[in-house]
Amino acid sequence: MPEYGYFLAGEEHDPAALVEQARMAEQAGFRALWISDHFHPWNDAQGQSPFVWSVIGALSKAVSLPIETAVTCPTVRMHPAVTAQATATSAVLTEGRFRLGVGTGEALNEHILGDRWPPLHVRLEMLEEAVQVMRRLFTGEEVNHRGTHYTVDNARLYTVPGEPVPIDISGFGPKATSLAARVGDGYITMAPQEAMVARFRKGGGGTKPVSGGTKVCYGTDREECVRTVHSLWYNELLPGEMGQVLPAPRHFEQLHELVSEDMVREKVVCGDDAEQHVSALAAFADAGFDRVYVNQISADQRGFFDFYRTKVLPRLGG
Structure with missing residues (x-):
């Protein structure tokens, strides 16, 4: 049976709100936290994007739940040595309750320093070397590294946890999933696809944890929820590789018209039908996931946590 966690969306909420949501999540019975790591939101309507490592520091003292980034790109905007320092400090602050989720990233966040945005096969190479x-x-030892993509010169982390931080790798296609199976301590993906879980496990992942996430919009007026999702998170329904290659929020806004409210009704759980919420999360359990994270879209966070505490998590064993 999976554990159920809450997914904190830094693109939509300021730091204080994220910390308060984490407290409510723990009180509601969620057993872990994910938090997004962005420089930009996907669109201006979402409206936020705090520095994730500062928020993790606050979370470490506000709650006792495990915390994981979902996901950090440690290859372009932040050098892997700097990411390692931020990660190690987070693990110390959380007393070992931190996992680093990593992926190949999006141009939306990673191009901001003027670096070239590489094709996928190069980004996968960079991610493997960064890991x-x-x-x-x-390890806390001095590191010198001369690699294909990175140089590290006389670098040593003095603040390190007692155990190395687990690194989970995100993958939505076969190549990234195979990389996760080969070098990751776990696998992250965002759809309940049993075939991808099987690919990870058979490719070398074995019994390592598989985590997934989904977004919902709880509210008593289903149509209002549909409109909210369509306004704030239509980017979730854009096809193909646009999410990886578009460089700015305005470019996602230009594609808003490609996503209809009917698409939201079909693809996103909206409203207060507990059966629909339970079914959406149970699909991950059926596909073999070990941990499932859910994010509430919109401002009604208290209503969402009360609803999940009383109507949803008890039916999932959470």
């Missing part, structure tokens, strides 16, 4: 560098730094 190698970070694991060496987690």
Whole structure:
């Protein structure tokens, strides 16, 4: 039976709101936290994007839940050595309750320093090398590295946890999933696809944890929820590789018309039908996931947590 966690959306909420949501999540019975790591939101309507490592510091003292980034790109905007330092400090603050979720990233966040945005096969190479560098730094020993993509010179982390931080790798296609199976401590993906879970486990992932996430919009007026999702998170329904290659929120806004409210009704759980919420999360359990995170879209966070505490989590064993 999976554990159920809450997914904190930094693109939509300021730091204080994220910390308060984490408190409510723990009180409601959620057993873990995910938090997004963005420089930009997906669109201006979402309206926020705080520095995730500062928020994690606050979360470490506000709640006792495990915390994981979903996900950090440690390859372009932040060098893997700097990401390793931020990760190690987070693990110390949380007393070992931190996992680092990593992926190949999006141009939306990673192009901001003017670096070239590489094609996927290069980004996968960069991610694998970054994971190698970070694991060496987690030992607390001095690291010198001359690789294809990164140089590390006389670097040593002095603040490190007692155990190396687990690194879970995100993958939505076969190549990234195979990389996760080969070098990850776990696998992250956002759809309840049993075939991808099987690919991870058979490719070398074995019994390592598989985590997934989904977004819902709880509210008593289903049509209002549909409109809210369509306004704030239509980017979730854009097809193809646009999410990885578009460089600015305004470019996602230009594609808003590609997503209809009917698409939202079909693809996103909206409203207060407990059966629909339970079914959406149970689909991940049926696909073999070990941990499932859910995010509430919109401002009615208190209503969502009360609803999940009383109507949804008890039916899931959470």
